[in-house]
Amino acid sequence: MYRFLLTPRWLGIFALTLVAAMVMVLLGNWQLDRYRERDAINKRIDAATEIAPVPLTEALPGPGDAAGTAGQAPPEETAWTRVTATGRYDSNNIILVRGRTVNNQVGFEVLTPLILADGSAVLVDRGWIPPAPEGANARPAIPAVPTGEVTVVGRVRMSESRPDTPQRRDGQIETRRISVSRLAAELPYPSYGAFLLLDEQTPAADPAFSAIPVRHENNWQNGGYVVQWWLFALMTLIGFGWLARREAHGEPSDAAKHEDRVGDDPVPVGPAGHSPTSAQNG
Known part of the structure; x- marks a missing residue:
């Protein structure tokens, strides 16, 4: 069958x-x-x-020695690990990340290099700030960095995909996507190959910052x-x-059914009950 x-x-x-x-x-x-x-x-x-935070140097590969370079990116499984680091913020190289949305409002994230005791730095995302009253293209008021030694606890974040080229506007570094290697090229010291999303800070962070929501x-x-x-x-x-x-069971397709109907059409009958074919033969 x-x-x-x-x-x-x-x-x-x-x-x-x-x-x-x-x-x-x-x-x-x-x-x-x-x-x-x-x-x-x-x-x-x-x-x-x-989990209690671990020292930065235990979670991330160390940076190189050359200024303007970023160290090796850590393995993917390192992402979101909580680490702690102590240093001094560099207020001269604050980075604004444009087009960031928190609570349905578009504003800026503020990345600030934290210079460590060995002279290297790690970028810290200190939080989100709203745009200036003049509009999204106007430079917002950036909260001042704490003076002196700062201890931060943050989560390891990898560079974002589809990075753009950082630009300087009136001396201010701005970018749309966070690429640690490209931002490191703008800095006068070696940097770690990932950045930190700030959880806690001593002294306390400026209340003008809104925390960046962590989305699952x-x-x-x-x-x-x-x-x-x-x-x-x-x-x-x-x-x-x-x-x-x-x-297998002989159920014809729609096309086959149509062909059968065409084949079964009756032959037209002419006058006196003869078909055209029989009349021609006669």
């Missing part, structure tokens, strides 16, 4: 079905990997609030895509089986 499956036509349909199903399974597996990656990030974010990754979206792609693969295989069964 199913010998027709060995014909070239059905073998071709079966091959296309398998290829389509395999592609959908692979897409589901890719989404599963993304789900696991994002789930691991969320677990690190949650764990960071419960939407891993459940990827989980939904996994189920979706795998269901599509299963439905593709089931669809092939349904077509094969329909063919």
Whole structure:
């Protein structure tokens, strides 16, 4: 009954079905990997609030010796680790990060180099400030840095994707995306290869700053895509089986039914009950 499956036509349909199903399974597996990656990030974010901070030098690779360079970026699993560092803020090289939204308002994040005892620095995101009353393009009032020695506790953050080139406007460094290596090139000392999102500071941080909200990754979206792609693969295989069964049991396709109707049309009958063909033959 199913010998027709060995014909070239059905073998071709079966091959296309398998290829389509395999592609959908692979897409589901890719989404599963993304789900696991994002789930691991969320677990690190949650764990960071419960674990005591470690010294900066234990979490991040050290910077090089050359000024204007950034050290090696740490492994991805280091992200969100809470670290502590002590140094002095460099008020001459504050960096404004444009176009940052907090509580549905677009403003600026303020990165400030913290110069450590060995002369190297780590960038610290001190928080968010609103735009100037004159508009988003006007320079905002930046809270002054504490004088003297400062101890910070912050979470390790990696450079952001799609970085732009930092610019200086009236001597002020500005950027849209945080790329540690590109920002380090603007600084007169070596820098660590990641930056810190400030949690705590001694002396206390200026109340003009708003804390940067820590957003968890939407891993459940990827989980939904996994189920979706795998269901599509299963439905593709089931669809092939349904077509094969329909063919085996002699259920004609819509095209075949149309051809049958055309073939069964009655022959027109001419005068005296004779068809045109019979009349010509006569």
